[in-house]
Amino acid sequence: MNEEGGQTLTRILKLNQQFRDRMAVDDLPVKRVAEKVAIVTCIDPRINLEALGILGFSPNGAGNSNVRVIRTIGGIAEERSLIIGLFLAGFKEIVVLMHTDCGCSLAHSKVDTIATNMKRMLSDQQLEALRLQWGDLSDTQMRSLLRTFEDPREAVKKEVQRIGALPYFPQDDATVHGLLYHVETAQVELVVDGYQTVRS
Numbered sequence: 001m002n003e004e005g006g007q008t009l010t011r012i013l014k015l016n017q018q019f020r021d022r023m024a025v026d027d028l029p030v031k032r033v034a035e036k037v038a039i040v041t042c043i044d045p046r047i048n049l050e051a052l053g054i055l056g057f058s059p060n061g062a063g064n065s066n067v068r069v070i071r072t073i074g075g076i077a078e079e080r081s082l083i084i085g086l087f088l089a090g091f092k093e094i095v096v097l098m099h100t101d102c103g104c105s106l107a108h109s110k111v112d113t114i115a116t117n118m119k120r121m122l123s124d125q126q127l128e129a130l131r132l133q134w135g136d137l138s139d140t141q142m143r144s145l146l147r148t149f150e151d152p153r154e155a156v157k158k159e160v161q162r163i164g165a166l167p168y169f170p171q172d173d174a175t176v177h178g179l180l181y182h183v184e185t186a187q188v189e190l191v192v193d194g195y196q197t198v199r200s
C-alpha cells in the first residue's frame with residue numbers, strides 16, 4: 001500500500017466536513033430526475049463539461065444538471081451502464097464525447113510500457129492468471145484488450161458505430177451522437193450527428 005493513502009482519505013473526509021458545514025441541505029439534489037440525454041466521456045479532468053452546458057453544482061450544493069455522465073478511459077462506454085441506462089434510466093440520446101490529447105492515444109503508442117510495468121509490479125502468479133485470461137501481453141493483444149486508439153476523431157466515429165450496432169441497442173428508440181472536445185480551445189466539434197445517420 002502506498003503511504004499517502006491515509007493522508008488522502010483524511011483530506012477527503014475533512015473537505016467533506018467543510019462542505020457540509022457551508023452547504024444548504026434543502027438545496028441538495030435528492031430527488032431522482034429522469035433525463036433522456038447521457039454523455040459518455042473520458043476520465044480526463046481537462047474536459048470541462050460546463051463548456052457544453054452541463055453545469056456543476058452550486059457552492060451551496062444545489063444541483064445544476066440532470067445529465068448522466070459515464071466516464072471511462074477514452075470515453076468508451078461499457079455495457080453495464082448502457083444497458084441499465086437504456087432500459088431503466090430512460091436514455092434516449094447518447095453523446096460520445098472524446099477529446100484531443102487523450103491518454104488512450106498515449107497508451108496506444110506505449111502499450112509496451114504498460115506491459116513492462118505490469119510484469120514488474122505483478123507477481124508471477126498474477127501474471128500467469130492474466131496470461132490464461134488474456135493470452136500473451138503482445139502490443140497487438142494489449143491494444144485490442146485496452147481498446148486504445150491513435151486518432152480520437154476516428155475513435156468517436158468507431159464508438160458511435162459500435163454502440164449503434166450493439167445487439168441490444170434499441171434502434172427505434174435511441175440515438176447516438178459523436179463529439180470531439182478540443183482541450184486547447186474548449187471547442188466542441190461535431191463528428192457524428194445521430195439524427196442524420198442512416199440506419200440499416
Ligand SMILES: [Zn+2]
Pocket residue numbers: 042043044073074075099101102103104
Ligand atoms: Zn482521454
